[in-house]
Amino acid sequence: MIKHNYCTIIESEEKKKRGQVLNYEKFTIQDLTPFPLYGILARMIKPLQIANRSFPNNIILGPLAGISTTPYRLLAWEYSKPAFSYSEMISASALVRNSRQTQKRYLDRSPNEGPVCFQLVGSIPKELAEATKIVADSGADLIDFNCGCSVPKIHNNGCGSALLKDRVKLYNILNTIRKNTTLPFLVKIRVAINDDKTNEEVAKVITDAGADCVVVHGRNWGETFNTPCRLEAIKFFVGLMKIPVIGNGDVKCIDSLKNMFATGCNGAMISRACVGQPWLIGKLIADINQQSCILPTSQEIGEIFISHIKQLAKLLENERMAVLQARKLAKSYARTIPNRKDFSNQINICDDLPAFTSLCRNYFL
Numbered sequence: 177m178i179k180h181n182y183c184t185i186i187e188s189e190e191k192k193k194r195g196q197v198l199n200y201e202k203f204t205i206q207d208l209t210p211f212p213l214y215g216i217l218a219r220m221i222k223p224l225q226i227a228n229r230s231f232p233n234n235i236i237l238g239p240l241a242g243i244s245t246t247p248y249r250l251l252a253w254e255y256s257k258p259a260f261s262y263s264e265m266i267s268a269s270a271l272v273r274n275s276r277q278t279q280k281r282y283l284d285r286s287p288n289e290g291p292v293c294f295q296l297v298g299s300i301p302k303e304l305a306e307a308t309k310i311v312a313d314s315g316a317d318l319i320d321f322n323c324g325c326s327v328p329k330i331h332n333n334g335c336g337s338a339l340l341k342d343r344v345k346l347y348n349i350l351n352t353i354r355k356n357t358t359l360p361f362l363v364k365i366r367v368a369i370n371d372d373k374t375n376e377e378v379a380k381v382i383t384d385a386g387a388d389c390v391v392v393h394g395r396n397w398g399e400t401f402n403t404p405c406r407l408e409a410i411k412f413f414v415g416l417m418k419i420p421v422i423g424n425g426d427v428k429c430i431d432s433l434k435n436m437f438a439t440g441c442n443g444a445m446i447s448r449a450c451v452g453q454p455w456l457i458g459k460l461i462a463d464i465n466q467q468s469c470i471l472p473t474s475q476e477i478g479e480i481f482i483s484h485i486k487q488l489a490k491l492l493e494n495e496r497m498a499v500l501q502a503r504k505l506a507k508s509y510a511r512t513i514p515n516r517k518d519f520s521n522q523i524n525i526c527d528d529l530p531a532f533t534s535l536c537r538n539y540f541l
């Protein structure tokens with residue numbers, strides 16, 4: 177008899193009354209029979225093992241620079257319980273320079289959140305060695321090295337996706353990180369298009385350097401989000417690699433999740449679609465497992481947004497910066513309110529926390 181750990185949703189009557197969303201509890205089932213109808217779909221959500229760590233499900237909250245701070249991750253954990261969550265990318269150079277601001281924001285981690293994968297970005301092995309130790313000492317559960325970022329200030333600096341072109345340098349860096357941590361070590365990459373040789377070489381370097389898992393964002397470094405995620409390229413890596421492959425790109429609903437899992441990947445990462453809806457991963461897991469899931473009311477979404485920004489103000493020790501961040505998040509949180517454009521316009525001219533709070537309470541009814 178196979179034993180599997182699953183996450184399920186326990187909806188207490190009290191929570192239902194208050195219209196709150198999800199509350200999870202881990203439990204053990206003896207086999208896969210609870211999901212006979214959704215056979216194939218249900219088997220998509222399964223435990224994930226990366227090196228010596230096991231996770232009860234295989235959906236990961238992806239990294240978003242400027243967004244994936246502790247308050248954001250805490251909300252995702254409260255409402256979704258992803259396998260683990262990513263930090264924002266952290267510059268190894270800034271970290272080893274010991275900038276207090278960098279350390280405070282990027283190394284923050286709450287005891288109340290689930291497992292966190294700290295993501296490093298850089299190109300100098302000595303700095304990355306030191307940065308690896310710093311994030312491990314700060315409570316990282318996993319460490320990822322960013323080889324996917326295509327933003328010009330990163331790419332043109334020889335970091336992120338630029339490293340995929342220089343496989344010798346890439347090997348040296350990955351090998352250095354590997355030697356400096358026993359934590360599960362992931363590498364997040366983009367793909368080469370119609371160039372199996374490059375993809376094979378990248379896969380070999382990652383394996384030879386001893387990484388435990390690869391996250392494949394199915395786009396090329398030169399492509400924008402207008403180009404659909406290349407699922408066939410993710411499938412190619414799945415076929416090549418012995419370590420777990422996590423597929424990433426354009427997952428936002430059951431259908432896109434199903435398409436991602438059709439590549440054979442061991443797990444799926446969701447980044448943009450979780451912004452403003454921290455319950456998304458929980459809802460997808462619940463839907464697949466044919467469990468009911470109560471979504472927050474509009475009023476509750478407003479309160480979630482307020483709580484996010486208040487926590488951010490505390491973390492940044494700067495209310496104004498948090499409200500500026502709220503401007504970027506407003507459209508995402510306001511997805512379901514009828515006058516979302518109006519709301520976003522108002523938030524764009526609001527610059528203190530009390531005004532932000534009352535705007536939310538006026539619009540999320």
Ligand SMILES: Cc1cc2nc3c(=O)[nH]c(=O)nc-3n(C[C@H](O)[C@H](O)[C@H](O)COP(=O)(O)O)c2cc1C
Pocket residue numbers: 238239240241242264265295322324325364393424425426427445446447448449
């Ligand atoms: C605003 C923004 C910030 C991002 N920051 C990071 C980052 O810090 N590290 C990283 O590896 N990818 C970053 N990404 C890429 C995403 O994690 C993800 O790979 C990409 O958005 C595709 O997945 P999605 O369709 O689920 O969003 C970022 C993307 C966006 C739009």
